[in-house]
Amino acid sequence: MQKPDRLTEIVNQISIGLPRQFKITIFNAEAENSYEFTTSPELVLIQSFAPFFDKLLNRYKVYPDMTDVTDISVVNIPKSKIEGFGNIAKAVKLTEHYVIINGRKTEGIDSYLKKISALVDISSVVTKGHGKAFCFDPKKIKAKFLKDWEEKSKITKNEAGFFSAEGTFSPKVVDLGSKELANFFCNKLHGRVADLGAGWGWLSFEALKQNIDKLDLYEANYTSFRCSKLNIEDKRVNYFWIDVMKIEKNNSYDVVIMNPPFHIGHKSDPNLGINFIRKAAEILNRGGQLFMVANRKLPYEKEVNKLFKNIEIHQGYSGFKIIKATKPI
Ligand SMILES: C[S@@+](CC[C@H](N)C(=O)[O-])C[C@H]1O[C@@H](n2cnc3c(N)ncnc32)[C@H](O)[C@@H]1O
Numbered sequence: 304m305q306k307p308d309r310l311t312e313i314v315n316q317i318s319i320g321l322p323r324q325f326k327i328t329i330f331n332a333e334a335e336n337s338y339e340f341t342t343s344p345e346l347v348l349i350q351s352f353a354p355f356f357d358k359l360l361n362r363y364k365v366y367p368d369m370t371d372v373t374d375i376s377v378v379n380i381p382k383s384k385i386e387g388f389g390n391i392a393k394a395v396k397l398t399e400h401y402v403i404i405n406g407r408k409t410e411g412i413d414s415y416l417k418k419i420s421a422l423v424d425i426s427s428v429v430t431k432g433h434g435k436a437f438c439f440d441p442k443k444i445k446a447k448f449l450k451d452w453e454e455k456s457k458i459t460k461n462e463a464g465f466f467s468a469e470g471t472f473s474p475k476v477v478d479l480g481s482k483e484l485a486n487f488f489c490n491k492l493h494g495r496v497a498d499l500g501a502g503w504g505w506l507s508f509e510a511l512k513q514n515i516d517k518l519d520l521y522e523a524n525y526t527s528f529r530c531s532k533l534n535i536e537d538k539r540v541n542y543f544w545i546d547v548m549k550i551e552k553n554n555s556y557d558v559v560i561m562n563p564p565f566h567i568g569h570k571s572d573p574n575l576g577i578n579f580i581r582k583a584a585e586i587l588n589r590g591g592q593l594f595m596v597a598n599r600k601l602p603y604e605k606e607v608n609k610l611f612k613n614i615e616i617h618q619g620y621s622g623f624k625i626i627k628a629t630k631p632i
Contacts, residue, residue: 309431310377310405311340316427317401317438318342321374325400328373330390331381332365334358347373351525354546367525367544374399377436380406380415386470387415389456392449395441401426402441407434422448458530466533467503468526472564477505481562483619484596485509487627491594494557497521497586499547499579500564504531510560511537519554521547548578552585559583561595577606584610587630599624 307315318325318340325344332338332348334355348365350356359365369376376394380387394402404419406412412435419425419437423444428437458468467474473481485506492515498507501520504527510518520535521543522528528544543550563579565571576597583593593611597603599622607614611628619625 307341308336309429309434309436310336310403311338312431313403313405313427313429313436313438314340314344314375314377315342316429317375317403318344321400325374327375327377328369328371328394328397329377329379330369330394331379332359332363333379338363344375347371353523353525353544354548357546357549369393369397372397372399375401375403377403377405380404380410380412381470382410383470384411384414385452385455386468388452389469391419392452392456395444395449398441400440401438403436403438405434405436407432409433419444458526458533463505465503465505465508466530468530471524471527471530472502474503478502478562479621480596480598480619480623481506483621483623484560484562484594484625487596487617487619487625488560488594489513491592492558492560495519495555496558496560497550497554497556497583499559499561499583501531502527502562504534506560506562507531507540508535511535511539515539515558517541519543519556521545521550523547547582550582550586554586555588555591556586557588557591559587559591559593559595561593563595563597565598565601573601573603576601576603580606580610584630589630589632591630593626593628593630595626596623597626598622 327344328347330349332350348363349369351367376398378390378394404415423439426438458466461467461475463477492513496515496518498520501507501522507520517539519541523546563576607628612631613629615627617625
């Protein structure tokens with residue numbers, strides 16, 4: 304039998320004192336994990352990134368956000384600390400017995416332990432697999448700190464006057480690459496437009512200043528998707544919380560605009576952008592146009608050359624390149 308990981312171990316420890324039918328809610332649940340506890344709690348997973356959500360959906364009850372009360376909650380720490388503490392504040396409010404914080408050393412779990420142990424007694428710590436899981440009684444933590452964590456992580460207007468939140472792409476200011484792309488596509492868009500990986504919606508907002516018929520906004524991050532709905536009110540727009548890879552081939556767009564992702568968590572991966580280029584080629588009409596921006600270093604030219612013609616590559620400022628390309632007729 305496989306040895307229990309640190310999460311299973313801490314849940315097994317603390318569940319001894321709980322009613323037989325308890326409920327456990329796991330934030331930022333990992334798609335690779337199989338959640339097998341020796342007790343069989345009612346298990347609810349929270350995953351706000353659509354591709355991971357889809358992977359969990361076949362096997363578990365999964366939601367993009369936490370809204371219901373639970374006996375135990377687990378906060379797997381995300382990349383952004385502000386988002387992480389915001390999730391802890393939410394978990395504390397909705398949890399009856401224990402909040403567990405779980406993460407790797409490289410993700411900064413020790414600094415969470417240090418900060419939280421100064422505010423509340425830690426009931427248990429399991430150190431295993433290059434990380435830690437620790438837990439505390441949510442009723443004993445001071446409300447003042449929670450309010451502060453909640454405030455800092457919530458959706459608010461940023462410096463550019465748009466709604467965004469920590470954990471979204473470029474939350475405080477408009478991304479420089481996107482600005483360059485919007486300058487470039489000024490007066491060049493028409494017809495049916497798709498924005499792939501739209502974030503909190505700035506590129507779409509700019510595209511809608513032009514005389515286009517419709518814009519479909521596709522975004523996988525649930526918070527970004529919610530922000531985009533707050534930022535854009537326009538009858539021409541449809542909003543999709545979706546993995547771009549799941550968009551059906553037969554959608555026919557005249558234009559695709561995008562500033563594709565190049566990171567998954569902490570890891571940089573150019574295949575993300577390459578897959579976005581392939582999807583753009585699939586959903587465009589023959590003769591349809593792609594407008595994209597990317598860091599100059601990212602190796603996208605080979606894929607663009609394979610799938611498109613009339614390719615223009617403009618070296619922008621601040622390390623970006625703009626690619627305009629047409630799908631062959
Ligand atoms: C570089 S950001 C660009 C955001 C926005 N267009 C802008 O210009 O500020 C890429 C966006 O793609 C989203 N994303 C990543 N993988 C995705 C996927 N598989 N499907 C849909 N969106 C995805 C990310 O959440 C992020 O918001």
